[in-house]
Amino acid sequence: MAELLSDTEVDEALRSLPHWQRAGDSITRTVKCPTFPAAIALVDRVAVAAESRDHHPDIDIRWRTLTFICATHFKGGITELDVSLAREIDRLAAED
Numbered sequence: 001m002a003e004l005l006s007d008t009e010v011d012e013a014l015r016s017l018p019h020w021q022r023a024g025d026s027i028t029r030t031v032k033c034p035t036f037p038a039a040i041a042l043v044d045r046v047a048v049a050a051e052s053r054d055h056h057p058d059i060d061i062r063w064r065t066l067t068f069i070c071a072t073h074f075k076g077g078i079t080e081l082d083v084s085l086a087r088e089i090d091r092l093a094a095e096d
């Protein structure tokens with residue numbers, strides 16, 4: 001079962017997630033896509049990955065700019081599930 005990460009553990013995880021930053025009880029990154037359809041295509045890839053792991057980011061879509069926000073809602077904070085999802089989002093975003 002996912003346990004809340006300590007502040008130190010979050011900081012350590014973010015060292016290997018340079019695109020991400022902490023925002024209170026979540027981690028967040030922005031992705032600038034070349035076009036709006038490319039942004040929606042990335043959202044779709046992330047949606048498939050999130051559904052497969054039953055762990056979903058909040059996603060803000062503003063034209064070509066996507067903001068992903070990861071937190072473990074049932075725990076009220078950041079867990080390894082969020083760190084793992086962030087890594088997957090980075091991998092999918094790098095495909096563009």
Ligand SMILES: C[C@H](O)[C@H](O)[C@H]1CNC2=NC(N)=NC(=O)C2=N1
Nearest residue numbers: 054055056057071072073074075
């Ligand atoms: C029932 C279902 O497994 C839960 O609601 C899942 C769905 N996706 C989720 N995603 C995130 N980010 N946090 C959760 O607590 C969560 N819970």
